[in-house]
Amino acid sequence: MAEVLVLVDHLDGEIKKSTFELLTAARALGEPSAVVVGPAGSGGKLSEGLKAHGAAKIYVAETDSSDFLTPQVSVLASLVESKDPAAVLIGVSADGKEIAGRLAVRTNSALLGDVVGVSAVDGGAGATHSVFGGAFIAEAKANTAHPVITLRPGSVEVEAADGAGAEESVEVPAASGRSATVQSREPVTGGDRPELTEASVIVSGGRGVGSAEQFSVVEGLADSLGAAVGASRAAVDSGFYPHQFQVGQTGKTVSPQLYIALGISGAIQHRAGMQTSKTIIAVNKDPEAPIFEIADFGVVGDLFKVAPQLQEEVTKRKS
């Protein structure tokens, strides 16, 4: 069976959930091989998790290079050349998109970007795009060998599978051009709440929440539901909540089972990031707010009264 290369996203010895989604999706096209690029000792820590999700092979390229992203691109490019894989799968993130784009142009491969599904069509790779915030669904196919595909986190249900996980160490080829140098790195460490793109329930607050302190109302409800917290751009721009929690066109695209919008008007750019959520609940004091046009259930009222009451009900039901 053809090999499918999967780039492993990892931090401090932990594999990101999106990598397991890639390993699951890869099986539609062939046999997944995981590719680990990282500092010395990375491979060993990760192999168990990769095997448990179907990795037949694990290519490990250990490097302490401070070159920015180019080691990943070079390792993948040399594997594309030597293994002629059916496809290369990479998770959507700022880094993932750039690695994928560079790999595609370097190996003359189709780039199927930000897809929500992967399938085999006519012996090649096909992909499903959800564009303009889910307003359009498009099917695309690659016209080249070894297409590079980036998969949006949260679009595939992770399935465990046994893989042989045979390890093979690979060299990091010499750089083909000049690279930027990493001077320092401070990764965002997720708190105790689930990741926005992984959460099945999200509670988001908008400008209507009024202040950073009052976001505790949003957090309180979120915690009672085991949910992630999101924010509109107006809330982020007003300094109520950090940018990495922004949902929408210039923030994250999410598609949870349940999305609760508190004090969010529902501007088109916000909707672009959440309108494919399975169930949408809105609380807004303005009966004309456009968010109600897409809400399955809406309450016209003050979020500071409605949200705490809902939290109380949820907590009651749990005990």
Add this chain to the structure above:
Amino acid sequence: MNIVVLVKQVPDTYSERKLSSGDHTLDRDATDAVLDEIDERAVESALQLKEANDGSEVTVVAMGPDRATDAIRKALSMGADKAVHLSDEALHGSCAVQTTRALAKVIGTLGEVDLILAGNEASDGRTGAVPAMIADVLGLPALTHGRELTVEGSTVTVRRETDDGVTVLSAELPAVVSVNEKINEPRYPSFKGIMAAKKKPVTTLTLADAGIDASEVGLATALSTVTSSQPKPPKSGGEKVEDEGDGGQKIAAFLVGQKLI
């Protein structure tokens, strides 16, 4: 310093965006078009560097249909010095790899360039990679998603801010830098700027002018093809109730009914 800014004309995100039913490409006639919001910030960054470095020149480069001249004019009226517009029917439907190669060729016609500035992600295609891809083709360092940008002597430093954290990157010029939406507030074109822009040189290049073969670009030879597309029926609103002191309880009841709690 010789600074190039890549600018793209995109559909206004406030209008409803569509894919055309014929060839599944962006229906550019269905929407108002504007200079991409983040590209405006790339222009602003270029102008700030120009103001800090005597003798600098800012050239904007755009690839797109005829009406992309509006976006070019906007950049010129903000203060860019001149523009190059790659415009050719044959470009329609180009994929990201083709777009990258075409832009790299155009940049190659501009002589010695110190810095190539771009937006981190265009609001229509959202590839979020064209600047890094161009750097890969040209063999230049890519410092992307810049929230802060400084040039000292021949060294460029960028504070890269993404959802995954902060990375400080540095490189020697020439280099490619993309900026994010937080880097600055773009200036409004002044009346004087708008008038001056009308006299600034805009060079329109065809594929042949840029040394690009027609087989390298366009829908027919794109490395990927959209085979079908359809609008998803818009979600319609459900029940809406006025809070009468029991709004939270009503939501809870709804969620129980849906087996969500």
